[in-house]
Amino acid sequence: MKLTDAKKQFISSWGAFGTHWGINKTMAQIHALLMISPDPITQDDIMDELSISRGNVNMNIRDLINWGLVDRVIIPGERKEFFTAEKDIWKVATQIIKERKKRELDPMLKLLDQLEDVEGDKKDKNVKQFVETVSGIKKFGGQADKMLQVMVKADENWFVGSLLKFFK
Amino acid sequence: MKLTDAKKQFISSWGAFGTHWGINKTMAQIHALLMISPDPITQDDIMDELSISRGNVNMNIRDLINWGLVDRVIIPGERKEFFTAEKDIWKVATQIIKERKKRELDPMLKLLDQLEDVEGDKKDKNVKQFVETVSGIKKFGGQADKMLQVMVKADENWFVGSLLKFFK
DNA sequence: ATTAATTTTCAAAAAGTTTTGAAAATTCAA
DNA sequence: TTGAATTTTCAAAACTTTTTGAAAATTAAT
Numbered sequence: 001m002k003l004t005d006a007k008k009q010f011i012s013s014w015g016a017f018g019t020h021w022g023i024n025k026t027m028a029q030i031h032a033l034l035m036i037s038p039d040p041i042t043q044d045d046i047m048d049e050l051s052i053s054r055g056n057v058n059m060n061i062r063d064l065i066n067w068g069l070v071d072r073v074i075i076p077g078e079r080k081e082f083f084t085a086e087k088d089i090w091k092v093a094t095q096i097i098k099e100r101k102k103r104e105l106d107p108m109l110k111l112l113d114q115l116e117d118v119e120g121d122k123k124d125k126n127v128k129q130f131v132e133t134v135s136g137i138k139k140f141g142g143q144a145d146k147m148l149q150v151m152v153k154a155d156e157n158w159f160v161g162s163l164l165k166f167f168k
Numbered sequence: 169m170k171l172t173d174a175k176k177q178f179i180s181s182w183g184a185f186g187t188h189w190g191i192n193k194t195m196a197q198i199h200a201l202l203m204i205s206p207d208p209i210t211q212d213d214i215m216d217e218l219s220i221s222r223g224n225v226n227m228n229i230r231d232l233i234n235w236g237l238v239d240r241v242i243i244p245g246e247r248k249e250f251f252t253a254e255k256d257i258w259k260v261a262t263q264i265i266k267e268r269k270k271r272e273l274d275p276m277l278k279l280l281d282q283l284e285d286v287e288g289d290k291k292d293k294n295v296k297q298f299v300e301t302v303s304g305i306k307k308f309g310g311q312a313d314k315m316l317q318v319m320v321k322a323d324e325n326w327f328v329g330s331l332l333k334f335f336k
Numbered sequence: 337a338t339t340a341a342t343t344t345t346c347a348a349a350a351a352g353t354t355t356t357g358a359a360a361a362t363t364c365a366a
Numbered sequence: 367t368t369g370a371a372t373t374t375t376c377a378a379a380a381c382t383t384t385t386t387g388a389a390a391a392t393t394a395a396t
Contacts, residue, residue: 003295006286010302013279020272022188024384038297043343053386058344079341079394087297089304104188111181118174127171129206129255134178136257192354211373221356226374247364247371 007036011050026052027060031069034085035092040073042080068095094152101148105141112138175204179218194220195228199237202253203260208241210248236263262320269316273309280306 011032018028033049034041046057061083064070069092073082086092115134120127179200186196197218202209214225229251232238237260241250254260283302288295 001282001286003286003288003292003298006283007298009279010283010298013276017272017276020190020268022190026384035301036294036298038293054343055345055387056385059385062344081343087301087304089301089308093308100188104185108181108185111177115169115174115178118169118171120171124171125206126204130171130174130178130204133203133255133257136255140257140261194354222373223357223375224355227355230374249373 010036024060026050026056027063030057030060031064031085034070034083035087037084040075040082040084042082044080046083067099097148098152101145101152105145105148109138109141109145112141178204192228194218194224195231198225198228199232199253202238202251203255205252208243208250208252210250212248235267265316266320269313269320273313273316277306277309277313280309
């Protein structure tokens with residue numbers, strides 16, 4: 001397969017993949033393009049490669065920067081801004097995990113704490129099932145939280161090294 | 169907090185949580201309602217509790233059944249169909265992982281296999297970066313795949329028991 | 337200070353997704 | 367069978383999200 005075609009396929013399926021994970025298609029495609037670009041590229045490059053508008057590129061790049069996945073690069077002598085993405089997939093993954101934990105898991109666990117002590121007859125099966133469900137999720141979330149914290153602190157070797165530490 | 173309010177909050181935030189994970193809000197809310205209901209309930213119960221239309225309930229229940237998270241229950245002597253959800257959150261999680269692995273991770277890894285052997289000058293930095301990125305993702309995905317397989321086979325004790333087996 | 341290049345913003349348009357509700361299909365009891 | 371209860375379907379409406387593009391803001395060179 002030619003590079004041009006392989007690139008197209010990679011970008012398009014990384015985009016589709018992203019939509020299953022709450023990331024919008026264009027954002028994932030820009031990220032894909034940056035990951036396979038050896039050197040930093042400009043907004044215009046991205047507009048051309050993906051055939052999308054300037055505003056679209058600009059907003060999604062901003063999001064990617066907020067996610068900590070893309071950096072603005074100043075190239076001396078160049079007027080335009082350039083962008084580059086973290087290429088190490090382990091770092092990309094831990095960065096995403098870190099952000100999602102902060103944005104989604106932590107608030108959910110906080111809410112469950114409040115919901116757990118619902119007042120009412122503990123004999124009532126409705127109360128009982130509610131409390132059981134909430135505390136089950138809390139317990140599970142807590143475990144997941146611990147595991148993710150370890151993963152995020154460790155790096156390329158977390159698989160062998162750090163999970164063992166976790167079980168020490 | 170009263171049960172009624174706690175229920176409302178739980179259902180609404182489980183719905184919001186779901187949307188971050190590619191699951192639609194109503195589907196997640198129905199799932200939440202079923203998880204905290206001690207006994208099986210009908211489509212009409214769900215319509216009333218969540219104030220949504222019959223068609224909406226019907227379609228989302230179908231999806232939940234396809235995901236293996238909800239079961240149809242026949243109650244002898246009752247004309248209507250009843251529904252119930254798996255209450256064990258560990259089973260819920262492994263079921264979701266299993267399905268998403270099948271629907272998302274596996275096809276992605278398959279595609280990357282094809283993309284990895286792009287033809288062209290291995291000295292060209294564009295080719296080089298492309299191949300490196302793709303194989304990095306493949307390697308990472310392969311590890312994740314192995315880990316998920318182990319998690320899915322094990323159950324409530326996977327955390328302590330089975331990950332150790334994985335590293336044997 | 338002026339100007340041209342570049343980036344950012346954001347209202348409106350387009351595209352995509354979810355929900356409704358009523359008609360069609362199915363089920364089951366008499 | 368027949369008919370009432372129930373479930374399913376799906377086109378159209380409502381809602382949500384994404385994209386566009388042109389105007390405003392910013393930047394940097396002269």
